[in-house]
Amino acid sequence: MNNIVANFAQILEFARQLNLPVEKKRGIIREYLQTKFIHDLYRLPQLKKLSFVGGTSLRLLRNLPRFSEDLDFDNLELETQRLEKLFQTVLEGWKRENITTEWIVNKTKSGVYFEIRLPDLLFELKITSNPKEKLRIKLDQAEHWRGQQTEVMLLNRFGFIEHVVTNTLNEVLVQKLVAYVRRVETQPRDLFDIVWLFAQGARLEEKFMVVNGVTTVLEDAREKFAQEGNPVSFGRRLQPFLFAVSAVQKLALFGSVLGQLAILDQEHS
Incomplete structure (x- = not known):
């Protein structure tokens, strides 16, 4: 044993x-x-x-x-x-x-x-x-x-x-957005994690995006979300990984978080 x-x-x-x-x-x-x-x-x-x-x-x-x-x-x-x-x-x-x-x-x-x-x-x-x-x-x-x-x-x-x-949290946020954009099959955990990271104060790290050639990742993410949305199936797939079932509601905030990131990006530029 x-x-x-x-x-x-x-x-x-x-x-x-x-x-x-x-x-x-x-x-x-x-x-x-x-x-x-x-x-x-x-x-x-x-x-x-x-x-x-x-x-x-x-x-x-x-x-x-x-x-x-x-x-x-x-x-x-x-x-x-x-x-x-x-x-x-x-x-x-x-x-x-x-x-x-x-x-x-x-x-x-x-x-x-x-x-x-x-x-x-x-x-x-x-x-x-x-x-x-x-x-x-x-x-x-x-x-x-x-x-x-x-x-x-x-x-x-x-x-x-x-x-x-x-x-850093800012770099992880960039990596999570890239993962969301590039996956052929969207993983609901990416949406959940991006919402959570934003709530923790994470923001897009411009230098990190430039060095890695992903400066359009936010625009790409917003375009993908506009096409795909947040289907009910995402919540069902995410629930087994959550500690509290009610946390699945965070997925509904994903579009708003992308919008807030876009506003912050415009203010920064």
Whole structure:
């Protein structure tokens, strides 16, 4: 038996302290493992060259009020082979803790991403009745972003504490808008996160947009929203990730947030 199974009651107690819905055990154990992975990773050398970004970084470092699935990173000049070695070093430590994992490397036209699979954990924790179901955590890294003004934030949850490199809120807002515009299939979480980021005071970072050639992203986002809108299906798809069902109403504010960003952009120019 590994420590996760033995200490699951304590993990759920930490979740209560974090105001997580304890009935959502699948989301809680995923977030615990994400936290543990980021904690163990950023204890290693050379991690100043890796910026933790995306929805999960907002969740773990800034308390975004929803569960998130993937671990996303901006690769700041780390060789892919070196990065994979760092990831595997973390899992070697997990092996010494009797945590069984599978390591998957996926190569696509757009790049390389990795996946951690835990083959037995959900069944051992009685979260699933299917002994073959695996918990999966995708690790994605992007090398194309430039000009990040990274900052160091304190990861502090589930008994783990560590300094973590991340992008500024303004840069994450730009990246989220780009994700919304470029996805073939819109992800409702992008709309939710953009509304939340705006409420936290995030604004478009002009220099970051210029360096990365995305100066029209707000215009593109408004055009896409005018065509696509906010269908009811977005709310249904987002709800399983939310701590409070009523938070789905934030999606209705997306168009207004885009409008406010446009006004601020005009005032700035």
